[in-house]
Amino acid sequence: MIHEIVRRPQMDDSHLPSDIPPLLKQLFARRGVAAEDCQLTLTRLLRPETMKGLAEAAVILADAIAAEKAILIVGDFDADGATSTSVCMLALAMMGATRVDYLIPNRFDYGYGLSPEIVAVAKEKGAELLITVDNGISSLEGVAAAKAFGMQVVITDHHLPGAELPGADAIVNPNQPGCQFASKSIAGVGVAFYLMSGLRAELRRRDWYRLKGLAEPNLGQLLDIVALGTVADVVSLDANNRILVEAGLQRVRAGRCRVGITALLDVAKRSPERMVAADFGFAVGPRLNAAGRLDEMALGVETLLCEDIMLARRMAAELDGLNAERRELETGMQQEALKRLESLNLGSKGLDEAELPWAIALFQSDWHQGVIGILASRIKDRYHRPVIAFADAGNGEIKGSARSIKGLHMRDLLELINGRHPGLILKFGGHAMAAGLSLKQARFDEFAAAFDKATHELLQPEQLTGQLLSDGELPAELLTLETAELLRGAGPWGQAFEEPLFDGYFTLVQQRLVGERHLKLVLETECGSLMLDGIAFNVDLNLWPDATVRKVRLAYKLDVNEFRGNRSLQLMVEQLQAM
Template sequence: MVKIERSECAWTCPQGDPCLEREIIGALRCSPILARLLWNRGVRSVEEAGRFLDVKLTDLVAPEAFNDMARAVARIRQGLARREKIAVFGDYDADGVSATAILMLFFNHLGARAQAFLPHRVNEGYGLSPDAVRRMHAWGANLVITVDNGIGCAEEIAYGRGLGMDFVITDHHEAGDTLPAGVPILNPKAPGERYPFRDLAGAGVAFKLMWALARELSGQAKVSESFRTLLLRAIALACLGTVSDVVPLLGENRIITRHGLRILREQENAGLKALRASACGAASVLRAHDVAFRLGPRLNAAGRLGDPGRALELLMTEDPARAAALALELDKENDRRRRIEERIISQARTAAADARLGDAPCIVLANPDWHVGVIGIAAARIAEEFARPTVLIALEGDSGRGSGRTAGGVALHEVIDAARSLLDDFGGHAEACGLRIKAAHIGPFAERLGAIIRERYPVLRETFAADAVMPPDRLTPAILAECAALAPFGEDNRPPVFIAERLATVGEVRRMGRTRSHLAFFVRSGAAAYRTVYFGGTADADRIAGALTFAYEPRINTFNGASEIELNLKRIL
């Protein structure tokens, strides 16, 4: 990697592989910059480059590639044949709700005796609990299928099996030391799992189970027409969960998202239409960004603040009037979530500043007034602003529930796992985690976590990977079209970001937006001046003068029928 360090931030541009890039240029007849962009996104052959750009459903891995898929399908088919009661136990976030909807749509289509169960985030928390097991047992469940959870619930599953219930586990979270015993496990991250793609979301794993069941019941690899229609709708739901859960939009997730967005645009289901119309407008061109920042937050708001069942009902209803009412409810909940979130962020920001962090490698804060359903979003903002892994804890009496988000390249799950002796419960992955902790252990936990991070990451600093050094005057409409071909954009496949070096600023810097928190100005590159927008950049207003080096995302801005290249400034260097 070639490091470009300015100010407090280290910027890197991958060096690439010139030989492979020449092969890609020749085979695809593309520009050198597209070949470099593909390399930066993990493409390591001409064949991979072709698949990255030509996204086909037929490139999805067969669901039978999971170690335990045959066992899972056999047990579910047995349950269907016996008319057993099947409980689908999900999660309260957008991924868990979408995964639950996928399996419930399938079972409803078959006329099965199935019921969805979703935990209440505030009253129950994440994952299977003994109370949830008892609730499903009281309903009469013979078989429980977990979606987006279960890998870390060995004790609860053993308890449920002792009550006479069977289980099938579908999950995508990192496994702990003890796996659920005696049950089929579908999790690409499970120890010894041979499935070739590790980064499926919970909804992606549920889709794979539905696909395998459809093939089994069709008696062949090619499913019946009714199952095909159902699977296409399931891909749209899997897209919602995949993008909302911020998993890498590469590999199978790229396929699910590209085709899921297309299906969402064409969707006739009343609930999905109402969600889209409420969040984006019925005539909008739906992109992954819209799912991440508009649709997903509305689905999440229901579970963060109250009953996730409303989000599940919205995804499944065929009644336009009910769909419109539910979409309006989620709109209001999302507005309430934003207000709570901003209050928590403001309090956490002040507390972090008052703590005089110095060289402390992490931030751990707790407050009895914080809402457990929103602290994850707030932790992400604080981690980004302070460039440190952050854990925020909502206290409830003598204990608390926390959410953590990473920064500075720290693998959060690994470092918190090393301090788990101070925790009551813990789960998550490299980027984010959830935990339970006694109030008396918060101080020792913060010290222990800081010591672990300091030992394993002696240099902790903000880093940002740009794609290449690119003066704006070298951009052309053809290059921008090649950049757009890399969509859908999301985690690990961000829109291309380039570095511009020592460009002269032109004219005055204007504040814009309802809150006047964004900046707009011009920079000169070659013979042209380019409008540059810096969202949320008011704190850097005094730095915009003279020769400017910065990272930017290029885009086409169309106004009154005229199009021009505009720069979205990401960071001043």
């Protein structure tokens, strides 16, 4: 669909340092950057002391290490879960823990989180202390089962809690009631990193390192993993998250990152020296996630823990293969979903967006559980509606992965439906923009109707029209490689701190397809003073290429194209509209 281009208003940027180039000052001001947030140094990180439950959890962990208890980390099967698990495994080893292992539930056998079934597996492994990472805040039954077995439980999570909290020995989650930690959008890996920082300080107070002959660990060595998990989980890049991500990127660019990350960048054909946050999001993260989507996330964790570059390359190649398989599955599922949506338009020619429901729920019995989240995201992006895609989960149940649009809090929406229709949803959890749930297959139609009805109540019609927020038109003198380099180095850009997007009118000089659906462009500025290269990915082949089109309006980002050692400016076209 063609999105409405809305230009961001001009903002007062006088509070920002005068040595920042004028373009950047305005871009930062439009994104709400305070003067003190221009310096992304680790000294400006929020202090761990303000995170509720962290001090208590650090004491429990320190006692367990001293008593040589068997510690088991229970992670999630996505990139945030894998990075959180890896951070804890590596940090605990640095601090002298001798009995540490991890367990990540297979999504197909156990589902998400600390379930009673996973607790039973943990018991068989001899666990005495469970640490959840990127999960646990909704695991009431799982925590109760662990306590019944005599285990201690420390929960670290960032998901929104329900009305009741689990009865864990300590809960570290900035989104729990009463927590004063200012960054509510921190990823699970960030929470895990903060806990490890608190544990390091607790052991320092006990004089642990001197007594054991250990060097106090430099946890900064783990920031490349923290950055990867933060970007891959698509959390909002507030000031604190930007500091964490920038520190991790600096490690990668300096060649001081984990060999597993180096290997993943290599198979994705990305240069560590020129690494930006988007490379974590679009190159490394999907390959790591592929393990949890199609196989066992343990492969992703082992890649991050690996110390041998040759072994890391073999594991990265396996992850790359899984990601290629995931893309193939996703393509087929997306085509099936679009056919399903077209069937809603009885008698119409093609798909009329006006006839779509306000909220889209889709289910097909042979869809892959590990790919429905990506499918929901793709359909949401295409039609700008909240989407839940479901797959068969066995035993008459289906599992759904939900993606929302701006203005609709997905978890709150599911809670509303759950309150109105008790028993319809078997379980649910998540964030404002993404959530997961399960229900009986026989009640799918009932749920789809309730989903659409509730969305009608919470949204206005104009919210179903997608918008692109633009930073306006760039003058020809700023359409340069130098400007692209300036913007590239001014990140990290990401969720809620969007990379600059510009718009303008151009003459279309040349157009040709490359690959299967990508359109390579040669463009001329309106005044005719400049010729530029551009590329639009995944164009509608029913519309492009079109030799009759001469004038276009573009929404675009500036990018640096590297080819055979040469570097040049390229426009990354987000929207291509014939005029």
